[in-house]
Amino acid sequence: MAQGISVRGLYKSFQGFQLKRVDAEMPRGYVTAVIGGNGAGKTSLLKCIIGSYVPDSGTILFGVPRKPGRVGVVFDECPYPPTMRVRDLSRTMSKIFDDWDAERYEGLCRKYGIGPWFKVGALSRGRRMRLQVAVMMSHGTDYLVLDEPTSGMDPEAREEFLGMLREYVSDEERTVVISSHQTSDLEKIADQIVLMMDGKVVLCQDRISLMEEYGLVRASDADRVPEKFVVGASESDFGRTALVKDRKALADMFPDMAIDDASLEDIVVYHMKGRRR
Amino acid sequence: MILVPFSPGFDRATLGACAIALAASVSAIALIWSRGRLEDGFLMALASLPYMVAVPALSVADSRRMHPRWSSFLVSSGISRKTMIWSFYARSMAVLLAIALSLAAVSALTREGLFECASLAMLMSVASTSVGTLWYSTSGSSMASDVLGISVPIALAVVSYICFADGLRMGWNGALACLMASAAVVASCAWLSTRGFRRLDL
Numbered sequence: 001m002a003q004g005i006s007v008r009g010l011y012k013s014f015q016g017f018q019l020k021r022v023d024a025e026m027p028r029g030y031v032t033a034v035i036g037g038n039g040a041g042k043t044s045l046l047k048c049i050i051g052s053y054v055p056d057s058g059t060i061l062f063g064v065p066r067k068p069g070r071v072g073v074v075f076d077e078c079p080y081p082p083t084m085r086v087r088d089l090s091r092t093m094s095k096i097f098d099d100w101d102a103e104r105y106e107g108l109c110r111k112y113g114i115g116p117w118f119k120v121g122a123l124s125r126g127r128r129m130r131l132q133v134a135v136m137m138s139h140g141t142d143y144l145v146l147d148e149p150t151s152g153m154d155p156e157a158r159e160e161f162l163g164m165l166r167e168y169v170s171d172e173e174r175t176v177v178i179s180s181h182q183t184s185d186l187e188k189i190a191d192q193i194v195l196m197m198d199g200k201v202v203l204c205q206d207r208i209s210l211m212e213e214y215g216l217v218r219a220s221d222a223d224r225v226p227e228k229f230v231v232g233a234s235e236s237d238f239g240r241t242a243l244v245k246d247r248k249a250l251a252d253m254f255p256d257m258a259i260d261d262a263s264l265e266d267i268v269v270y271h272m273k274g275r276r277r
Numbered sequence: 278m279i280l281v282p283f284s285p286g287f288d289r290a291t292l293g294a295c296a297i298a299l300a301a302s303v304s305a306i307a308l309i310w311s312r313g314r315l316e317d318g319f320l321m322a323l324a325s326l327p328y329m330v331a332v333p334a335l336s337v338a339d340s341r342r343m344h345p346r347w348s349s350f351l352v353s354s355g356i357s358r359k360t361m362i363w364s365f366y367a368r369s370m371a372v373l374l375a376i377a378l379s380l381a382a383v384s385a386l387t388r389e390g391l392f393e394c395a396s397l398a399m400l401m402s403v404a405s406t407s408v409g410t411l412w413y414s415t416s417g418s419s420m421a422s423d424v425l426g427i428s429v430p431i432a433l434a435v436v437s438y439i440c441f442a443d444g445l446r447m448g449w450n451g452a453l454a455c456l457m458a459s460a461a462v463v464a465s466c467a468w469l470s471t472r473g474f475r476r477l478d479l
Contacts, residue, residue, distance in 0.1 A: 050353035052479045068355025079346035083287060091285045096354050145353070
């Protein structure tokens with residue numbers, strides 16, 4: 001596993017919020033998904049990685065040295081000046097990025113239905129996100145850092161975007177870090193999962209082993225699960241449902257117990273419930 | 278001086294406004310000199326156009342650049358914070374240099390009066406814009422640069438015009454002292470900005 005981005009002991013204090021000694025590995029050639037509830041610290045972590053936030057302590061190491069212009073970013077809010085026209089944006093970007101591909105940018109804008117004379121501020125949220133994606137895809141990058149890139153996109157555009165990301169890491173030389181509330185999207189593309197809560201990393205592991213480790217136990221079976229296996233549980237009219245860890249050991253202990261696969265969303269939701277217990 | 282990339286259309290419009298104001302001003306000054314009629318109100322109004330139009334236009338252009346999300350994008354794209362700060366102060370420094378040169382020219386021509394009074398308004402505008410830039414680089418808010426960079430130059434333009442029309446003149450030494458004071462304000466703001474902007478969360 002080649003080093004992509006390595007976050008070690010990152011600490012950052014804001015008014016009323018802290019990133020607390022964050023450690024996370026984001027390997028090269030992988031799509032790393034940073035997930036968690038609102039206010040978990042996902043955006044703050046991403047902003048520390050791209051240099052927008054200045055950490056109080058800790059280090060962020062890059063496997064391939066972070067060269068100017070070789071980081072592609074998509075923010076949750078469009079950063080381009082609202083008065084700027086889509087056509088002018090290309091000229092501005094050509095001054096920022098040495099390898100700016102204006103033809104590719106124009107092609108992508110056409111594809112996304114963004115006219116050259118539109119002002120950034122006049123575009124819908126979905127189109128502003130696509131504009132950011134068009135900019136990101138029109139210059140060479142070693143790293144992609146994406147904060148809620150699919151918000152505001154329709155299902156077809158989302159699917160296309162995810163396919164593009166998959167293609168982007170196929171040469172195993174680039175690193176993608178993505179944060180999203182759309183866990184169903186992340187299940188399709190993420191190789192590595194970083195789950196954050198209250199400014200801390202709760203777990204950081206590859207998606208396949210994560211899915212193998214966690215499971216859902218429902219109804220009467222859930223009442224039999226020893227507490228040490230329970231990550232979080234919920235009660236409903238149909239009985240109790242619990243997210244369990246160390247699924248294999250639990251299956252060995254209770255061979256008759258039905259343990260269902262847990263989705264990424266289940267893992268996030270039940271971790272949050274477990275935290276509140 | 279490297280300028281932070283921004284909308285070419287916006288830059289063209291700003292420079293166009295400045296060029297027209299400057300051309301009108303220079304023409305008016307030339308006419309005033311050639312006729313020797315410093316009391317001509319219409320020509321005086323033309324001469325003070327740069328303070329009425331160009332200085333606020335440049336300040337608005339500066340202020341539009343000072344947006345945390347845009348700065349954040351530029352930082353992620355590899356433009357250093359130090360470069361950005363120098364870019365923000367580039368205009369102030371260019372104006373200071375231009376005024377220093379004009380003072381030198383006036384001194385050589387021994388024609389006191391017009392430039393000194395105009396320079397005073399310009400220098401104070403530059404200093405106030407620098408304070409606005411310092412505010413942005415330590416807080417991430419461009420509100421102060423909007424207020425200081427637009428309202429102060431307009432107010433100063435009106436005051437300097439009234440003073441000049443009333444026959445108030447300032448000596449060459451006074452103008453030089455103002456230049457030094459403004460340079461000190463800009464330099465202090467630039468130094469403090471570099472330190473503040475380095476730690477600013479964008």
